[in-house]
Amino acid sequence: MSHRQLRDRYGMLDKRSEDNLWTLQPLAALKVRQMMTALRGLADWKLxxxxxxxxxxxxxxxxxPRVTRAKGGQSMHNFGIAADVCLFVDGKDVWTPSEGADSxxxxxxALAHKLGLVWGGDFKSIYDPGHVQLGELPTAILHHAYTTGSATLAQLLQL
Structure with missing residues (x-):
């Protein structure tokens, strides 16, 4: 599905979220849009x-302080298959509590797991609870496929 078709099917989000969604690969955009649509019903979450x-x-x-362990070319964000979300309350971003029962x-x-996305709170190397991504592919494989055109994202993810 195209980004327009996804927007028409799941509804329009806020401008910031929409602008960021349109940067994602369509397969990632589908899952992230589904997650954001569900989150929208709970609170003011933005992409x-x-x-x-x-x-x-x-x-x-x-x-x-360190916010990532990934250099350029080592992040799923570099390939359009990752997104970050944040909760807003009264127009201000809220980041805590990020861990524990009150997170x-x-x-x-819950939504990332349900939709088959990888949730950054499950990472072993860095705790990144606002991060979601499509799959866990080595970035070297993604870089090679993207620069040579040797495989599609669906082929790499074996969808």
Whole structure:
């Protein structure tokens, strides 16, 4: 399905979320849009990041405190199959509590798991509860497929 068809089927989200959704690969956009549509019914969740350039990823990698362990070309964001969400209350972003029984990310985790997305709160290397992605492919394989045109995302994910 195209991005327009997905929007028509699941409804329009806020502008920021829509702008970020349109940067995702259609397969990722479908799952993330389904998650965002369900989250919209619970609270003011917004999609705050979709695709990133390698330079944008490198800039995040250099930030302290560390917010990512992935350099440019090592993040699923670089391939349009990852997104970050954030809860907003009274127009302000809310990040805590991010862990434990009162975590604000419980609905994100539940929906990600239900939709077959990988949830960043399950990562072993860094806890990233606002992150969701389509699959767990090695980024070297993604980079090779994208630069050579040797495989589609569906083929890589064996869909």
């Amino acid at each position: 705050i990041c979709g695709i990133r350039t390698y330079a944008e990823q490198d800039s995040l990698y250099k930030k302290r 604000i990310y419980k609905p994100v985790a």
